[in-house]
Amino acid sequence: MHSKAPWTDLGEFLKTCRARLSPRTVGLPASGMPRRVTGLRREEVAQLAGISTDCYTRLEQGRVPVSRPVLATLVRVLHLDDAERDHLFELAAQGDCVPRRRQTQKVQPQLGRLLDELTATPALVLGRHMDILAWNSLAAALFTDFDRVPEKRRNYVRLLFTEAAFRDLYLDWRTVARSCVAQLRLLAAQCPGDPGLTALVGELSVADADFRQWWAGRHLAGLRVGTKRLRHPAVGVLTLDWDSLTCSADPTQQLVILTAEPGTPSHDGLCLLASWTADPYSPERDATA
Known part of the structure; x- marks a missing residue:
């Protein structure tokens, strides 16, 4: 049984944010060719963020940590609002420790x-x-x-x-x-x-x-x-x-x-x-x- 990658939730959030954008939204020229994916491609996000496609792919796979400067760049590239920015940083921090499961909550x-x-x-x-x-x-x-x-x-x-x-x-x-x-x-x-x-x-x-x-x-x-x-x-x-x-x-x-x-x-x-x-x-x- 494979263990869950430490930043899986971060990767899934990046995917959903990428999927809702179009090249026109982020200022990329339209190629005129049919697109196989909804939203931006991974290589387009990587290009806009100034990182390699391989590095961004590993981020979406949840298998590598991400620095605060790269996170800040992704906030801009993916057009995140303040609440989404906070959520992105919280997800990035999740892989640094294993949260403990809480006890079942009972009514006061x-x-x-x-x-x-x-x-x-x-x-x-x-x-x-x-x-x-x-x-x-x-x-x-x-x-x-x-x-x-x-x-x-x-x-x-x-x-x-x-x-x-x-x-x-x-x-x-x-x-x-x-x-x-x-x-x-x-x-x-x-x-x-x-x-x-x-x-x-x-x-x-x-x-x-x-x-x-x-x-x-x-x-x-x-x-x-x-x-x-x-x-x-x-x-x-x-x-x-x-x-x-x-x-x-x-x-x-x-x-x-x-x-x-x-x-x-x-x-x-x-x-x-x-x-x-x-x-x-x-x-x-x-x-x-």
């Missing part, structure tokens, strides 16, 4: 108790990789029965991209999904080389073409508040405002709550869903299901 007790008290508001706790650490009964009724999802797969972004029923809840799925990818990019910059995060990104890059494209893109502005529009199979369309609160005891844990404007159909729908959650054998629920 005070957040768990707070969830139990929130009976009329859907709420869940997200962890360091946007893992779903805990939820209340109304969040389960709104999204899915998280108890039925294996713990190792209980991740908000994974469900959003790989579970059809979870995905179909969102009327604005693409907007929500791109925002989640942006949030993962920010987490990756803060925790370079995190094995769990790297594995999640690799899994979703293989599973979904949209994720793969957005991960390599420039949309990096994650959100802490916003509005979600859901199509719930029992109570119809819901427009919900969401906010996230950071846990002081563990800043990697976020309490996410969703609310609706009082007096709106969305608020009425949440109240109806809450009543069914309080009384799971309600005849009205059976009639609607």
